Amino acid sequence: MRSQRVAKISDFLAPAASAWGQVAGEEISLMPTPLPMQPTEYIRNSWEGRPYGGVKSLRVASVHDGETWAIRATWQGVSPAGKDFPDALAVALPVSGKPALITMGGDGAPVQFLRWAANKDKPMSIVATGIGSSRPGAKIKSGAIGEASGDIWNVVITRALGFGQEVAPLVAGKKTQIGFAVWLGANDERAGIKAFSIDWAELALDA
Amino acid sequence: MSKRQVAMVMDLNKCLGCQTCTIACKTLWTKREGMSHMYWNTVNTQPGTGTPHNYETMGGGFKDGVAQRGHRPTVEEFGKAWDFNHQEVAFGGKPDAHLMADGGHAGKGPNWDEDIGGGEYPNSYYFYLPRICNHCTHPACLEACPRKAIEKREEDGIVLINEDKCRGHRFCQEACPYKKIYYNEVEEVSQKCIFCYPRIDEGVTTACSRQCPGRIRFVGYLDDQEGPIFKLVHKYKVALPLHSEYGTRPNVFYVPPLSPPRLDENGDATDEPRIPTDYLISLFGPRVPDVLKKIEDERERVRNGETSELMDLLISRKWQDLFGPFTKHPRDAGRQMAQGSPVKFYKKGERP
Numbered sequence: 001m002r003s004q005r006v007a008k009i010s011d012f013l014a015p016a017a018s019a020w021g022q023v024a025g026e027e028i029s030l031m032p033t034p035l036p037m038q039p040t041e042y043i044r045n046s047w048e049g050r051p052y053g054g055v056k057s058l059r060v061a062s063v064h065d066g067e068t069w070a071i072r073a074t075w076q077g078v079s080p081a082g083k084d085f086p087d088a089l090a091v092a093l094p095v096s097g098k099p100a101l102i103t104m105g106g107d108g109a110p111v112q113f114l115r116w117a118a119n120k121d122k123p124m125s126i127v128a129t130g131i132g133s134s135r136p137g138a139k140i141k142s143g144a145i146g147e148a149s150g151d152i153w154n155v156v157i158t159r160a161l162g163f164g165q166e167v168a169p170l171v172a173g174k175k176t177q178i179g180f181a182v183w184l185g186a187n188d189e190r191a192g193i194k195a196f197s198i199d200w201a202e203l204a205l206d207a
Numbered sequence: 208m209s210k211r212q213v214a215m216v217m218d219l220n221k222c223l224g225c226q227t228c229t230i231a232c233k234t235l236w237t238k239r240e241g242m243s244h245m246y247w248n249t250v251n252t253q254p255g256t257g258t259p260h261n262y263e264t265m266g267g268g269f270k271d272g273v274a275q276r277g278h279r280p281t282v283e284e285f286g287k288a289w290d291f292n293h294q295e296v297a298f299g300g301k302p303d304a305h306l307m308a309d310g311g312h313a314g315k316g317p318n319w320d321e322d323i324g325g326g327e328y329p330n331s332y333y334f335y336l337p338r339i340c341n342h343c344t345h346p347a348c349l350e351a352c353p354r355k356a357i358e359k360r361e362e363d364g365i366v367l368i369n370e371d372k373c374r375g376h377r378f379c380q381e382a383c384p385y386k387k388i389y390y391n392e393v394e395e396v397s398q399k400c401i402f403c404y405p406r407i408d409e410g411v412t413t414a415c416s417r418q419c420p421g422r423i424r425f426v427g428y429l430d431d432q433e434g435p436i437f438k439l440v441h442k443y444k445v446a447l448p449l450h451s452e453y454g455t456r457p458n459v460f461y462v463p464p465l466s467p468p469r470l471d472e473n474g475d476a477t478d479e480p481r482i483p484t485d486y487l488i489s490l491f492g493p494r495v496p497d498v499l500k501k502i503e504d505e506r507e508r509v510r511n512g513e514t515s516e517l518m519d520l521l522i523s524r525k526w527q528d529l530f531g532p533f534t535k536h537p538r539d540a541g542r543q544m545a546q547g548s549p550v551k552f553y554k555k556g557e558r559p
Binding site for chain 2: 038039040041042043045046084131132134190191192
């Protein structure tokens with residue numbers, strides 16, 4: 001995926017901004033996280049035979065203006081209000097080493113997530129070094145706006161370019177990797193019960 | 208496995224249903240925002256639906272050692288705290304206003320159906336069943352949590368939710384077959400009875416046991432051979448776990464209730480107890496008849512002028528005998544704590 005350099009990121013903060021129409025997007029396939037990889041016997045047993053991770057794909061596009069990076073994700077699956085768990089989207093970026101996305105990183109190979117949830121104003125910065133290990137990540141200037149139109153979510157997540165301890169590097173002119181996870185709240189999806197993007201996709205930021 | 212296990216025995220022959228335990232707990236632990244529906248200690252009449260309503264049908268626990276899927280109780284099933292229009296009635300200047308809960312649309316409260324019993328007159332019956340978290344030896348909640356946010360303390364087996372690790376996924380609520388875990392929507396964490404561990408750490412018994420006017424609650428270590436728990440559970444074997452078939456090995460035990468004899472159609476006493484033994488077996492397991500006979504035999508011995516350590520223990524003439532090693536006054540512990548205690552409480556995110 002290319003993150004195109006643009007003049008003003010402010011033109012891209014709204015999910016429905018017309019400027020996004022000028023940016024080529026791409027389709028990211030998702031699949032349910034494998035049941036055997038769920039971290040507890042209770043979760044494996046109680047989700048046996050129950051469908052989850054039903055969001056099959058995301059449409060994503062990305063831009064930056066040299067200071068701020070933005071990604072827009074669009075997918076089908078809007079839960080009605082009043083459910084116990086919110087619809088949510090996480091964007092994963094490797095911090096260092098060569099973390100596996102499917103295991104949410106590992107020892108010495110952390111992954112940083114920016115997680116937007118439909119019931120929150122801001123994305124959460126999370127760091128993980130393995131399944132079930134996620135914890136609040138480094139504070140970083142970030143934002144998110146989600147808009148539902150019918151059954152379609154349109155979400156923009158932004159983050160300051162740069163890098164640091166437990167801050168995944170996003171640098172103009174450099175390449176990194178990116179992954180995604182989507183939770184459908186109406187289906188009680190939370191924690192590892194979700195759809196995810198199987199493996200990393202390349203993310204190349206324009207110089 | 209913890210090195211020791213602190214436990215509680217409740218003698219159902221003495222429970223008054225006064226809810227002092229409930230309020231002692233409520234005022235001490237669940238007054239923060241998001242906790243209005245929480246009663247870590249509940250007392251329900253039996254037979255009844257319990258709290259949350261129909262919890263015995265909600266699954267969870269283990270069957271043949273295998274974790275079972277469970278239902279996640281809603282706030283409404285627990286019994287939502289009612290808001291009353293006291294202000295309107297007292298100060299609203301409306302002579303016709305009358306006291307209403309939730310504008311007259313209140314749902315079931317936590318003790319809904321209280322005092323509805325079973326049986327037909329003259330053999331109708333009920334008894335009270337207080338419940339707290341069972342601080343199980345095989346806690347389904349702990350094993351279900353994907354975040355390892357639930358810990359069983361090595362020193363005393365108390366099961367605690369680490370609110371800094373909890374992300375509010377609520378698998379624990381589903382997995383607990385006793386449905387004694389609540390969710391705080393404000394703090395976005397699961398919360399439950401903590402067996403008053405800050406008191407236990409200071410040698411003070413739990414608030415529910417210390418405040419109990421009926422002296423029904425015994426507290427101590429399961430392996431303390433001189434303590435009340437060991438004697439009631441292991442030595443005299445008169446205290447039984449609730450629904451042991453749930454497979455979690457609970458550490459709260461109950462002395463099942465005796466009852467007056469059933470009356471026949473002529474109004475004469477029969478040999479059958481008024482509370483059906485089969486019903487008690489459905490709660491406390493197949494040893495119920497042995498326990499009831501043991502207590503009746505011991506009573507008979509006392510009536511005949513003999514002494515009975517078991518009866519003395521159950522009567523609890525000396526209040527402090529109920530609490531094993533946890534006999535310190537909370538005031539004294541409080542003084543000590545004021546001079547620098549390691550016990551601190553934080554809301555989620557406040558921990559330094």
